[in-house]
Amino acid sequence: MARARTYADRVNIIKMVKVDDKWPFAPVVERKGKIVRDHVLVNGKDEHHPEGRYYLEWYEGGKKRRQPIAMFEEAVPAARTKFLELQARKAGILVALPAQPAAVAETIGVEIPAPDEGRLKVAAAVDSYMDFIQKQRSLRTFRTYRVALRNYFINCCKRTYLDEVTREDLLKFSNFLFDRGLEARSVKDKLITIATFLKWHGGRKLLERNDWPRYTETIRPVYETEEIQAMLRHATPVEAILIKFFLASGFRNREARFTVWHDIDFRNSLARVTAKPLWKFSPKNHEERAIPLPESMMELLVQLKEERKAAAADLVFPNTLGKPDTLHIEIIKKVAWRAKLNCGQCVSERGFKCAEGPYCERVFLHKFRHTFATQHLRDGIDIVTLKDWLGHRDIQSTMVYLKGIRSKDALAKVNAGEVASLTSFVA
């Protein structure tokens, strides 16, 4: 095997992969001088392993050293840099310092000691936890945790062992995220993921109460009645039904995406959120629920179902191939653009200006859910009922919507009150 040649002056790229519930290191497969992504040699055989993590491996002073790499794309450049670094050190240009302070550990790479020491390494701890999440939680949760742990935490935390992680590391992690432009809410979510991960491995709480990022709960933005009317005037009949359904159900984006006709209870005028194992969709908080729909909405749905001659298992709002439609958001943005609702000021992450096309950041699907909640509260639906309709786990989440109505009710009282009458007093 070409890979097994002498390590002298050589930096190898290897991958830690999962084989029979263990995480051994395996040499990567090369073809035509290039590393094949996610292919490694296990017992001499080429196997596909998308899981796991790439590492550099080299010998230094007779000791084997390894260093994790964040992404596949970085493997070759990192190996080259490491090689040059080793050459430079050998030539006396770079002097190796005693491996103690963190800064030094960073430059010379993390030494992986013999596995019999019984201490859990951070990288291995992340691997086993992600393995657990992948098996026990939804794909969505898995992806969210993967970003927090693999993309961010592993890159920021330079500790070798999990038991070395301190409160300072988490505070550093928090700053690291803020430096990358993340919002306070997002930073907090990621810190919660790390705390959950540490707890899963039997760790104790590291952060103190004041360490958690604070953010103000903003009043949820809603569509004004005139805005929805304008959208409906510029929508095709099917687009109009989609808009009305988002508004009438208060469904989350994915809940609407995976609604099938079977979920529409025509007799009781209800829409249900139910699990769809076929698409790996399960309701948030694992709770199925039913929401009453207005009769006018039911009539539109009856018509749509008849026109399509749809079967019970068919999606209510599929894409043109009859599959779950991930582009509902684009439909709404286009309708809003036609209705001239764009604010004209925002620029999307990819540089699209909402003054020039259907890219307004103020137009998004979840805003229909905010509108649903706010309007129902204004119309006198009690908060406990609304909590059930929204499928919130706790009432705190639902209470956020009270802010939106208090301000409106308060204005009516202000106008009817003594302060208002005195300000209109003319001497």
Ligand SMILES: [Zn+2]
């Ligand atoms: Zn805009």
